[in-house]
Amino acid sequence: MVNSEQLFYNALAVALLSDYKKLAKLKEKHGSWSSAWRDGGYGEPNPEKEFTRLKTAGIKLILRDEPEFPRVLKEIPLPPLAIYLKGNLPAGETTVSVVGTRKATPEGEEIAYDFSRVLASRGINIVSGLAMGIDSAAHKGALKTGRTYAVLGTGVDNPYPHLNKKLAEDILAKGGGLISEYPPGSVAFPSRFLERNRIVSGLSQAVVLIEAPKRSGSLATARFALEQNRDIFVVPGPAGHTNYRGSHSLIRAGARLVSSPEELLEDLGLNAKNESINLPMENIPEENVILELVRSNGTLAIDEIIELAKLDTSLALRAVSGLVLAGKLKEKPNGYQIS
Numbered sequence: 001m002v003n004s005e006q007l008f009y010n011a012l013a014v015a016l017l018s019d020y021k022k023l024a025k026l027k028e029k030h031g032s033w034s035s036a037w038r039d040g041g042y043g044e045p046n047p048e049k050e051f052t053r054l055k056t057a058g059i060k061l062i063l064r065d066e067p068e069f070p071r072v073l074k075e076i077p078l079p080p081l082a083i084y085l086k087g088n089l090p091a092g093e094t095t096v097s098v099v100g101t102r103k104a105t106p107e108g109e110e111i112a113y114d115f116s117r118v119l120a121s122r123g124i125n126i127v128s129g130l131a132m133g134i135d136s137a138a139h140k141g142a143l144k145t146g147r148t149y150a151v152l153g154t155g156v157d158n159p160y161p162h163l164n165k166k167l168a169e170d171i172l173a174k175g176g177g178l179i180s181e182y183p184p185g186s187v188a189f190p191s192r193f194l195e196r197n198r199i200v201s202g203l204s205q206a207v208v209l210i211e212a213p214k215r216s217g218s219l220a221t222a223r224f225a226l227e228q229n230r231d232i233f234v235v236p237g238p239a240g241h242t243n244y245r246g247s248h249s250l251i252r253a254g255a256r257l258v259s260s261p262e263e264l265l266e267d268l269g270l271n272a273k274n275e276s277i278n279l280p281m282e283n284i285p286e287e288n289v290i291l292e293l294v295r296s297n298g299t300l301a302i303d304e305i306i307e308l309a310k311l312d313t314s315l316a317l318r319a320v321s322g323l324v325l326a327g328k329l330k331e332k333p334n335g336y337q338i339s
Contacts, residue, residue, distance in 0.1 A: 087177030100134025120146025
């Protein structure tokens with residue numbers, strides 16, 4: 001049986017292009033979405049047709065007053081009136097957002113990838129915005145060891161940017177989810193990407209910023225996080241680098257500096273220094289190669305690992321770093337050894 005409140009909320013959201021202020025006023029005035037629709041005299045769209053579109057696409061609508069609506073989102077300023085969901089919502093005790101600039105450096109993308117992979121390996125949900133750059137790297141890192149969730153500024157049937165369509169499919173295939181407050185068919189307006197940032201931070205206990213320029217959407221996420229009483233962590237970078245001007249301003253303003261996943265885990269109370277991080281190695285072939293090389297040779301310096309493994313330098317460094325964090329390798333003055 002169709003939930004009439006969902007039916008008419010969805011129709012109103014389509015008719016009003018998900019204008020939050022207009023929808024909120026209607027709910028306050030009429031008390032229910034069904035009354036707002038009937039009293040408003042809307043002729044289009046057809047509520048039943050639009051709701052069938054949802055069901056056909058496998059999209060779930062959850063209203064704010066329904067039990068399934070995330071409790072953490074109910075607590076934030078201007079909570080979404082409803083969310084559209086494809087896949088699953090984050091489950092468990094800890095969710096962390098990893099965000100940053102679209103115009104990321106390769107080093108910044110590696111940091112986002114490694115942070116997310118290590119955190120996800122500990123059962124932490126990773127949330128980001130599916131944008132290019134830091135967001136994409138965060139999702140990809142999390143997919144190596146766990147689940148990740150993307151909050152969109154478009155409808156969940158139309159992930160943006162289109163270059164990340166495959167990434168969105170991978171997120172769903174691994175048990176994660178696509179989340180939006182906009183109905184199917186909604187297109188990419190610049191304002192929507194700022195609006196969705198409050199949901200990115202709102203779903204999380206902590207927000208990690210990597211490479212945030214002076215004018216960056218990720219700084220808006222940090223402002224939302226501050227308003228929502230979320231913990232804010234910032235990865236520092238080279239002095240004067242344009243991609244870190246916003247990051248360093250946040251640190252000066254009191255955000256917590258974090259330089260490794262281990263530090264973040266410790267600050268989150270997960271005792272990272274006293275526990276091994278179990279990363280599934282079967283899905284990371286370069287790490288298997290490195291482990292076998294070190295096991296066979298006893299101790300290898302990083303340049304020897306790069307030469308013997310025939311790996312790109314950045315890939316080898318990232319793999320070695322992951323192995324150290326996972327407790328598989330230990331660093332010595334003359335190179336790396338099996339732990």
